[in-house]
Amino acid sequence: MFTDDDNSWEEENDDDxxxxxxxxxxxxxxxxxxxxxxxxxxxxxxxxYMQNNNLKRSRQAVDLALAQHPDDINLRIKNARQxxxxxxxxxxxxxxxxxEINYDEPDYFLTLGSCYAALGKHQKAIDTxxxxxxxFDEDEKSELYHAIGYEYQxxxxxxxxxxxxxxxxxxxxxxxxxxxxxxxxxxxxxxTDSMEEGLAYFNQRIExxxxxxxxxxxxxxxxxxxxxxxxAIEMYEYVLAIDPTHLWANMHLANSYYDLNRFQEAIDSLxxxxxxxxxxxxxxxxxxxxxxxxxxxxxxxxxxxxxxxxNEYLTEAWSGLGYVYSDTGDSRNAIKFFEKAYRLEPFNxxxxxxxxxxxxxxxxxxxxxxxxxxxxxxxxxxxxLYFFLGDxxxxxxxxxxxxxxxxxxxxxxxxxxxxxYLLAYLHLERNxxxxxLTYLEQALTANPEYYKEFIEYNPEMITNDIEVMExxxxxxxx
Numbered sequence: 268m269f270t271d272d273d274n275s276w277e278e279e280n281d282d283d284x285x286x287x288x289x290x291x292x293x294x295x296x297x298x299x300x301x302x303x304x305x306x307x308x309x310x311x312x313x314x315x316y317m318q319n320n321n322l323k324r325s326r327q328a329v330d331l332a333l334a335q336h337p338d339d340i341n342l343r344i345k346n347a348r349q350x351x352x353x354x355x356x357x358x359x360x361x362x363x364x365x366x367e368i369n370y371d372e373p374d375y376f377l378t379l380g381s382c383y384a385a386l387g388k389h390q391k392a393i394d395t396x397x398x399x400x401x402x403f404d405e406d407e408k409s410e411l412y413h414a415i416g417y418e419y420q421x422x423x424x425x426x427x428x429x430x431x432x433x434x435x436x437x438x439x440x441x442x443x444x445x446x447x448x449x450x451x452x453x454x455x456x457x458x459t460d461s462m463e464e465g466l467a468y469f470n471q472r473i474e475x476x477x478x479x480x481x482x483x484x485x486x487x488x489x490x491x492x493x494x495x496x497x498x499a500i501e502m503y504e505y506v507l508a509i510d511p512t513h514l515w516a517n518m519h520l521a522n523s524y525y526d527l528n529r530f531q532e533a534i535d536s537l538x539x540x541x542x543x544x545x546x547x548x549x550x551x552x553x554x555x556x557x558x559x560x561x562x563x564x565x566x567x568x569x570x571x572x573x574x575x576x577x578n579e580y581l582t583e584a585w586s587g588l589g590y591v592y593s594d595t596g597d598s599r600n601a602i603k604f605f606e607k608a609y610r611l612e613p614f615n616x617x618x619x620x621x622x623x624x625x626x627x628x629x630x631x632x633x634x635x636x637x638x639x640x641x642x643x644x645x646x647x648x649x650x651x652l653y654f655f656l657g658d659x660x661x662x663x664x665x666x667x668x669x670x671x672x673x674x675x676x677x678x679x680x681x682x683x684x685x686x687x688y689l690l691a692y693l694h695l696e697r698n699x700x701x702x703x704l705t706y707l708e709q710a711l712t713a714n715p716e717y718y719k720e721f722i723e724y725n726p727e728m729i730t731n732d733i734e735v736m737e738x739x740x741x742x743x744x745x
Contacts, residue, residue, distance in 0.1 A: 285311040291490055292328065306332070306339045313345050315353065325349060326583045340366060341374065348378045356385035373402035378415065388546045409439040413448045425455045433468070449481055453488045465489050468591045480509040484516050496523045511543040530557040548578035564591050580613070589621060598625045616642045623655065632663050650676060650683035657689050666693060684714035688721045695728070695735070704738065711742040718743055
């Protein structure tokens with residue numbers, strides 16, 4: 268049995284061996300000099316690159332390892348895992364299927380279970396992970412319990428998922444802040460409407476260990492996710508009293524203040540995080556959002572730029588800059604930043620809506636229309652899309668097309684009331700009164716509160732139309 272000091276020495280020794288092997292490997296690649304590594308050294312090298320998410324280097328290491336040691340089972344398993352992280356689970360599964368396994372190889376079961384999970388075979392993943400449990404000491408099973416819980420969650424067996432997430436937390440004596448079971452357990456409690464059970468579980472953990480910041484944080488998450496924001500704030504403040512550098516609590520404390528429109532308090536909490544050397548791109552982006560909401564546009568722009576200096580791929584910061592320039596009347600710069608955000612997130616149609624709006628501001632209506640038509644490919648049932656299409660086409664004096672799109676929108680959105688109101692208005696403008704009144708009656712019946720926005724389409728024309736105003740009064744006052 269190792270003492271704590273023995274374990275510490277062993278970890279440091281492993282780190283030294285890894286660093287030495289990686290240095291030799293990098294030197295070999297740089298100088299194109301053939302070098303021999305034994306199989307254990309290749310394992311250290313491959314694990315190092317995978318842990319650092321350098322898949323190009325790990326692939327080079329795997330290929331060279333198998334060239335030098337083609338029959339080594341551990342390296343063949345590493346090859347399968349490499350294909351798995353390269354998003355080719357079928358290839359990984361086929362490679363594992365070719366291995367005559369020694370059942371004392373737990374990595375085989377972990378990789379096979381991951382393959383089944385990636386292929387959507389959740390029960391087989393559970394069975395495989397369960398088989399692997401026998402090869403780990405109890406204090407090493409946290410990630411495995413989490414994997415089993417996650418597969419039960421995928422199967423919709425949420426109570427079983429909760430059971431295994433709890434097991435994962437109970438045996439994790441290292442760093443709960445990196446344990447995904449916390450977030451997933453909170454999600455399962457909310458999905459099963461077991462808020463009180465969740466509160467009881469984390470409060471019990473706190474009774475046993477009042478300094479367990481992660482349980483205070485989980486309580487905050489439960490309160491925040493159920494819109495009990497004042498209570499969430501209190502929980503996150505407890506977390507930060509224990510650990511002022513706790514990133515999750517810092518961010519969600521600020522988010523809770525933000526959701527309460529208490530933007531200056533959100534700014535103060537984020538600046539407190541910075542004062543404790545907790546600095547990430549998202550903290551600066553969140554500061555930018557708060558300053559933006561307070562119309563402190565120069566401060567907002569500075570914070571978004573700080574975020575991008577840390578992470579140039581942060582779409583929230585590029586979009587934030589777009590909103591700043593949009594609100595300050597500089598649509599051309601706004602377009603530039605919204606385009607950057609869209610290139611980074613082409614699946615997010617919010618960027619297309621922003622681009623359409625800014626092009627419309629500079630009277631480039633054809634370009635605006637092209638963005639809206641692109642959205643139609645992705646969101647054919649979105650009522651906002653058809654409202655914007657109808658409004659834009661009408662503004663372009665293409666009223667017949669506008670009406671066609673609004674009618675199509677009605678078919679696809681189950682007669683959305685905002686589309687009915689806009690149709691009523693367009694027919695009213697064209698002096699097609701019977702159609703206008705028919706659509707207006709349907710709109711008022713479906714959503715009587717929206718009539719105020721309807722009047723704003725053209726206050727003078729609508730308020731002076733006695734028949735229209737009588738219909739509005741009759742339906743909204745009943």
